[in-house]
Amino acid sequence: MSTSTVENDAVADGHWHGSAHERKGFFTDTSICIGCKACEVACKEWNNNPQDGTYELLESSYDNTGSLGANTWRHVAFIEQDSERIEAARESGRKLVNLGMPTIRPRTDESAGAQPLGGALGAAADGSAGSGGLPSTPPMGIDLLAPGALEPSDPEDIANLDTTPPDTADFRWLMSSDVCKHCTHAGCLDVCPTGALFRTEFDTVVVQNDVCNGCGTCVAGCPFGVIERRDDGTINTPTDRDRSASDMDVPDKNTANKCTLCYDRLVDGQEPACAQTCPTESIKFGDHDDMVDKAHARVADLHAKGLTEARLYGANPNDGVGGTGSVFLILDEPEVYGLPPDPRVPTKDLPKMYANAGIAALGMVAAVGLAFLGSRR
C-alpha cells in the first residue's frame, strides 16, 4: 500500500484544502516504550491540564492514570502477560501477516500444495516443530531488538530466512502510550455542531475552546473514546474518578478537550511535548508519510526477527477511519490495549441513516394523512 494514496484519499474524501504543511503525525513504537510516563507528564505540563482523579491506585499494573480523557491526553497502558498470552499474540500476529502481506510471502507459494504454509511462516512453524521447540536461530542471549542484531540480507524478501521465533518468554510487560488518533475521517470533527473542532494546516484535529459550547456530541462521535467534556463527570468515564480532588484552576471548563498534537508548538516550528521528551524515541513525530514508512519498516524488521506479534494500528488508509494520523506499533490485539479492533467513523453510516429518517418522515406524513381520511365526523 503506497502511502501517497493516504494523502490523496484524505484530501479528496475530507475536502481538505491545500495545506501549507505536510500532514503531521505520531508514530508510537510500543516495542521500545519503557513506561516512564514522561510523555504524560510533559503533556500535562505543557498544556496546563488539570489533575485527573485523586491519585488513587487503580490496581492495573503501573497504570494509575486510567484512560485518555479531557485532562489526560497521553496515557501509558501497562499490560502484564504470561507465556500463554505471549504465544497467543504471536499467533494472532502471524495470522495477520498471512492475511495481507504480499511482500513477505511470495504468492507463488500458494501453488505448492504440499507446503500449505509457504515462506517465512511455514519456515517458522516447521522450525519450531522440527527442533522440538528449541530454536536454531537466533542464538540465545542476543538482543533481538538491538538494531542490526538480525539484519536480513534483503528486508523485502525474508521468505528464505529462518524466522523461528525465539524462546517464548515467561512473562512480558506491554507498555503503550496512547494518544488522540487525529483520524483522516474524524468522527468528532464531523459531528461538531458549532465548528469548534477544526482541521488545522497540519491536518490535525483541534478544539477551539472559546467556540465549543459543550454539547458533548463529539464525545459520542469518537470511536476511540478520546475526546471528553471537561466537567464534573455527570457520566463517569473510566474508573469512576472522583474529580473533586482539590481546588485548582481549571481552564476551559465544560468544553470538549483532547490532544491538539501541540498545535501551539507546531505553529512555532517545535515538536509536540510528548515526542520531545520521550527518552527512547518510542514516540516519534514528523510528517505523516514518513511516520507510516517508518512504521512499515519497523514492523518488517521485527517480523524478520521472528517477532510476529508486532503489528501496526492505524497505518491502513482503507480502514474505517481512513487511517490515523497517530500510527502505532503494537504487540498484541488492539483490544488488549483498550483500542477498538474495527473502528468506523460513524459518519460513514450517516447517509443511510438520513435516508432512513427521510423515509420515516414521509411515512409519518402518510400516517397523519390517513388518520384524517380514515376518521368520520
Place this chain on the structure above:
Amino acid sequence: MSTSEYDSYRPPEPEGGRKKRRRGGRPGGGRGGPGAGGRRGGGWKNRGADGNREMPMVEDVEFTSYYGRPIVKAPPWGDEIGLYLFLGGLAGGSALLGLGAQFSDRPGLRIASRMTAITATGIGGAALVADLGRPERFLNMMRVFKVSSPMSLGTWILSGFGVGSGVLTAIEVDRLTGEKLLPLGPLRRVLHALETPAAIESALFATPLAAYTGALLGDTAVPTWNAAGRNGLSYVFVASASMAAGGAGMALAPIRETGPARLLALTGAAGEMVAMDQMKKGMHPAEVDPMEDGEPGHKLHRAEKLLLAGAAGAAAVEVAARVFAKKLAGKTDASSGAFGAGGKRSWKTRTALRALSVVSGAALAAASAYTRFGVLEAGIESTKDPRHVVEPQRARLEERRARGITDDSITTGW
C-alpha cells in the same frame, strides 16, 4: 472445507492448548456477523444449550479487554436529552395533527395540538440548552450549517419549527382571548393571515424534527445507538412520535374530534412495535443486550406494557366512538367540546369515554417517553462494558475476512 481462500494459510491447530481463541471464527461462516444478510446463525449465541445468550460468555470470552475499562466514551447526555427526544417527537407529531385539524375543521384538536407543540418545543429547547456545558454559548450552534452533524441539522430544524409554531400559538392565544387582549392593532389581520402559511411551515419541519433524532443517536460510536441507527432507529422514533402526539391529542381534545389522533396513535403504536422488533433483529446480540438488561431494559419493557395498554384503550375508545357516534355528536357545540352541555342520557357515556381516552392517551405518551429514555440510557450503558464494543467489531471484521476482504482492517501485519 474453508470459507475463504485465505483459510489454507492458517497454521495447523496445535494439540490442546489454545484452540479456544480460534473457535469462533470458523468454519461455519464465521461468527455470523449481523452484516451477513441479517442472519446471526452459529457463533456464541447458539452455543448455549438452553439458548440463554448470557451463558456462554462466561466461559468462552473471545477477547481480552484493558482491565475491563470502556473503549468508547458516553456523551455527557442526561435526562434532559431523553426529555428532549420525547418532546421533540411530541411537538412534531402534534404540529401535523394541528394542520390536519385546521383543514378538517376540528377546532378542539387544533388548539390542543398547537398548544402541545409549542409547549413541547419550548421545554425541549430549554432542556437542550440546559444540557450544554456552556449554555450561554447556545447560539454558537447557529454559526454553521453542517450536514455531517445531525446535532447541527437538528438545531436548525428545531428553530425552523419553532418559528411557525410560535406564530400559530400567538394566533390561538389571540383567538382564545377574544382577539382583544394582545395589543396588535392593524397587525392582527396580518397575523391571522399567516395562519395557513405558518401551519404549513411548521408541518414541513415537523417530520424532520421527529425523525432526525434517530440519526443523532445513530451517528455516534456508541455501540447500541450506532447499531440501532443503522437498523432503523428513525422508524422507531417516528412511530413513537406519532404515538405520543396521538396520545396527547386524545388526552386533551374532545372525543368527537380526536378520531384522527386515535388512528395516528394506533398506527404509531403498531409501527413502534414492528420497527423496534426489526431493529433489534438487525443488531448484534452484544448491542441489543443493553436494551434488555438493567434499568434501560426495565424502561423499554415498561414502555411496551404501557404501549399495549394504551393501544387497547385507544382502540376501545375508537370503537365506542363509532358505535355511539350519534350520542356523541348530539347536542354538543363544536367549539365547547364534549364536556359542554350534553344530553342527559349520553353524558355518562361521554364522560366514561373521555376518561378512557385521557388515560389511554396518557399511557401512549408515557410509553413514548419510556422508549426514548430507554434507548438513550441503553446506549450510555453500552459504553460501559468494552464487550459491547469489541464483540460486534470483531464479528464484522471476521465476517469481512471470511468474505475475502482483508485490506480494510485498522490492524495490519505489514
